[in-house]
Amino acid sequence: MAERCDKMVTTEKSGGALSVKNAVKRFTQPNGEEITALNGVNLEVDSGSFVSFIGPSGCGKSTLLRLIAGLEKPTSGELSLDGVPITKAGYERGLVFQNPTLFSWLTIYDNIAFSLRARGIYKEKKELVNEYLELVGLKDFAGAYPHQLSGGMAQRASIARALVGHPKVLLLDEPLGALDAFTRMNMQDEILRIWREKHMTMIMVTHDVDEAIYLSDKIVVMSPRPAKIEKIISVDIAGKRARNNPEFLRLRSEILEILHFAGKVEEPDYII
Amino acid sequence: MKKFKVWLPFIASAAALAADILLPDGKNSAKVNYYTYFCAAIAVFTLITAVMSVFNDKIRESTSYKGLFRTGVILLIAVIDLLTAKFDVLPMIYFPSPSKVIGVLFEDYELIGKCLLYSARLLLIGFFGGALVGLAAGIAIGFNKHAAYWLNPLVRFLGPIPSTAWIPLVLVVFPDTVSASSFLIALAVWFPTTLMTSSGxxxxxxxxxxxxxxxxxxxxxxxxxVGVPAAMPSIFIGIFNGTCSAFITLMTAEMIGARYGIGWYVNWQKEMMCYANVYAGLIVIALTFSILITLLFxxxxxxxxxxxGVIKW
Structure with a gap:
């Protein structure tokens, strides 16, 4: 933890502080029925920290992430990054989907260079592309096309693509959900390593309790519809986060308990 | 078996050559016996490939693979020669001997070349005009709601009309046949390109x-x-379909009031009852269009x- 803290102090500048105030999001379904995806969410995320959203499916965690990304507008409430209101999507909030969504017509190099080219700064910052190819260990695959990559490699490429423009916040929407268990654990270490090296603010949506504890400083546990934040849990585990550390196990059962209560509301009670 | 397949085309062409020289010609022989030279040239070519494949593994692979097909083609032409030039089995007006068809290619190449150039002009103007307008319309429909509102009904209503159905109108509206024909070809390319671009x-x-x-x-x-490259596979299918209907339209358009053009050539020679020229024209059309499609691919x-692989060629 000591090492992590050191890094975090120096990170203040590169990450962004995020603030969500009273965010409400309602969708109107085709049949006219209104669905409340988020019901007054308040959240402050410190710059350079790693925050996970966890909760059962349909609890609006992805919606919250999309609001932060600027891909959706809140029905009411305010979101801001370093005090600047979020009105639309932008490169300062990078996004990684569960599906790598690499541009299949571009090589890995060109995929990663996309952001620089789109913003017209490729000429000055070209060397960044190679730097990030190296960061995610895909130097040898610069000229390959996305269909030639394995799932883990594709996801690493998509992380590099999101990072090359130096976003203040990296948003990860179940980034490892489609990977097998071993690749997944490797990628968790990979994400930690990248975060420590680049110290941007990380916000990750996940279903996986272990993953959330392993990676995050803070875990935001969300309840299902009408979605709101159930509890924010700080992860304070000293040293390396072994998955069999007693504190790890305690947090795990705490989160599972909250999620269980949250899911039990609508279920009938049976007495045997 | 491989060795045999390598030599098979040579054996077939030598046999065809022998049959052509030894058998007496029928009533309707050609002035110059081009078919004899053709057989001799094929025999020399197949002999060279067969000999080379003794020394080179790569050439042996390809010659033995193509061996059966080449033999088949040589035998087919030989049979046609027997049926037409030698035994007069088929009606000679409609089925000229291979000698006469080959002869047309040698004797009439100037006119055929000129016709090809005239056709190429129509095809190029029409194809690029239609493809550009089609792409622009497709992109507009794909990305812009207003463009989709106004253009979609137009595409659905006018698109399915075969462009040749416009001939009566187009002949009146356009000042000359070149612009009229190019417009028809452009119309044929425009519809599938627009549709596949916007849906892509x-x-x-x-x-x-x-x-x-x-x-x-x-x-x-x-x-x-993002949009255009991601839709490119679909756009290509549209352009491919457009090219095929452009060929059809070109042939039809040239049959109405054109002065030169490969479609006009075939039609005109038919009216003159010169069927050897008709076949020669068809062979030229097949080769040219096949090359164009290959280029497109x-x-x-x-x-x-x-x-x-979207479409295999």
Whole structure:
């Protein structure tokens, strides 16, 4: 933890502080029925920290992430990054989907260079592309096309693509959900390593309790519809986060308990 | 077996040559016996490939693979020669001997070449005009709601009309046949290109656009760096279909009031009852269009290296 803290102090500048105030999001379904995806969410995320959203499916965690990304507008409430209101999507909030969504017509190099080219700064910052190819260990695959990559490699490429423009916040929407268990654990270490090296603010949506504890400083546990934040849990585990550390196990059962209560509301009670 | 297949075409062409020389000609022989030279040339070519394949593994592979097919073609032409030039089995007016067809290619090449150039002009103007307008309309429909509102009904209503059905109107409206025919070809290319471009764009997963937005892409970038390349496989199918209907339209358009052109040539020779020229014209058409489609696929392979096989050619 000591090492992590050191890094975090120096990170203040590169990450962004995020603030969500009273965010409400309602969708109107085709049949006219209104669905409340988020019901007054308040959240402050410190710059350079790693925050996970966890909760059962349909609890609006992805919606919250999309609001932060600027891909959706809140029905009411305010979101801001370093005090600047979020009105639309932008490169300062990078996004990684569960599906790598690499541009299949571009090589890995060109995929990663996309952001620089789109913003017209490729000429000055070209060397960044190679730097990030190296960061995610895909130097040898610069000229390959996305269909030639394995799932883990594709996801690493998509992380590099999101990072090359130096976003203040990296948003990860179940980034490892489609990977097998071993690749997944490797990628968790990979994400930690990248975060420590680049110290941007990380916000990750996940279903996986272990993953959330392993990676995050803070875990935001969300309840299902009408979605709101159930509890924010700080992860304070000293040293390396072994998955069999007693504190790890305690947090795990705490989160599972909250999620269980949250899911039990609508279920009938049976007495045997 | 492989060795045998390598020599088979040579044996067949030598046999065809022997039959042509030894058997007496029928009533309707050609002035110059081009078929004899043709057989001799084929025999020399197949002999060379067969001998080379003794020394070179690569050539042996390809000659033995193509051996049976080449033999088949040589025998087919030999049979046609027997039926026409030698035994007069088929009515000679409609089925000229191979000698006469080959003769046309040698004796009438100037007119055929001129006709090809005239056709090429119509095809190029029509194809590029139609493809450009089709792309522009498709992109507009794919990305812009207003454009879709106004253009979609037009595409659905006018698109399915075969462009040759416009001939009566087009002849009145356009000042000359060149512009009229180019317009018809452009119309034939325009419809499938527009349709496949707009539907290709509408089928792109929204997440591509969302990701590009979070990477700092503006509208222009989203259209031309994400939308168009992502829709390229579909656009190519549209252009391919357009090219095929452009060929059909070209042939029909040239049969109405054109002065030169390969379609005109075939039609005119038919009216003169010169069927040897008709066949020669058809062979030229087949070769040219096949080359054009091959070129189109080369372009496609270059543009779509990232994608494997949409249509095989």
């Amino acid at each position: 764009i509408q089928n792109i997963a929204n997440s591509f656009f969302e990701v590009s937005e979070t990477l700092g892409a503006g509208t222009f970038c989203k259209i031309f760096k 080369r372009v496609k392979d270059k543009l779509l290296v990232w994608q494997k």
